[in-house]
Amino acid sequence: MKKAQVNIWLFFMLLGSAFAVVSCDTNDLDENNQRLTETDFVVKAANSDLFEIQTGRLASIKSNLTEVRELGQYLVMEHTNSSTQLKNLAELKKITIPDSLSEDKRVHRIRLASQTGAAFDKDFVNTQIIAHDEAISLYEQASRELQDPDLKNFAAKTLDALHTHREQVVMIKSKTDAL
Template sequence: MKTRLLIPAALAAGALALGSAPAFAAPAAQPVSRQATAAQAAAMDVAWLKAIAASDLFEIRAGQLAIDRAETIGVAALGAVLVADHRKHLAQVRALARAHDVTLPTKLAPADAAAIEKLAGLDGLEFDRNWARKQVSAHRKAILLTGETRMTSRDPGVLALARATLPVVKMHRDAALGIWIIIAPAENVTDELDDATAHAVHSAGL
């Protein structure tokens, strides 16, 4: 059994706490934007279902890789959370896609497969640092795509899933960011943070 470092031990507990909550539970409804036409909104719904399914496939594989290779408890714990949450979410996306006759990807996109291959070639803290940084960027992309869909979709099923998805991917992003801040070289931390995130980190005293 691999012995893991306790560097982000507190964040490991936080990551496990995320996994104990109901995954992708729907929040309160919010207004729908009417800026897009009905046809544009429908096309965006299809694009989001395909993109978020691809994201789920990547996160499941990345989570499994973290469970197998992580040097620190925080990365291993968050990896387990990602596998559990994104498996549940992918099942929801597939059910909705079937109802809308949308064909989803069944394997990793080439860029995602390349990212997994690159991570698989790393060891120790180098793996953990690159894995956490990749999780921050991947979840930022999912947040942007899902936020846009939540504001433009007119389909009740897509809206419900997008609204339920957004807070969970934000929690995943925040957990990965918190771990990365702890284990990354200090000179790299501020380069990776956007203004909003940097403000949140400063306010939290990290």
């Protein structure tokens, strides 16, 4: 008789545990654990701007195509402006931003710096498409998830410019693909 009571008790404990697990919304936990923080956004956005500035400068002096040189100069100007805005916000929020590229971005910049001619132009344009896709994804996430209204507004405002940059790069890609 005692064995039957223990089995029933164990059955209800397992049933209760299963119910608790099923009723727990794991999507909410994942989203909360992976929510983009203000600090993460500022650091990643600053890294993105720095990459665009450094590679844009490379394009403005290394490219054989006028369109790529002009694009490089344009990206330097645009990302210097957004970088300045971001730095001002970071100071207000007491967030330290990096003054050098992350390792993955540094590797891409070094690779670009080692190239010349058509190889540089093609790689630069392809790299810019990828970099802007990453930036757009980051800024979209920030405009959805950030709690700080100033940073959230900055992200939302900057998205239009990032989309415009990407569109310009894609237009130039047709020229570099023909090289």
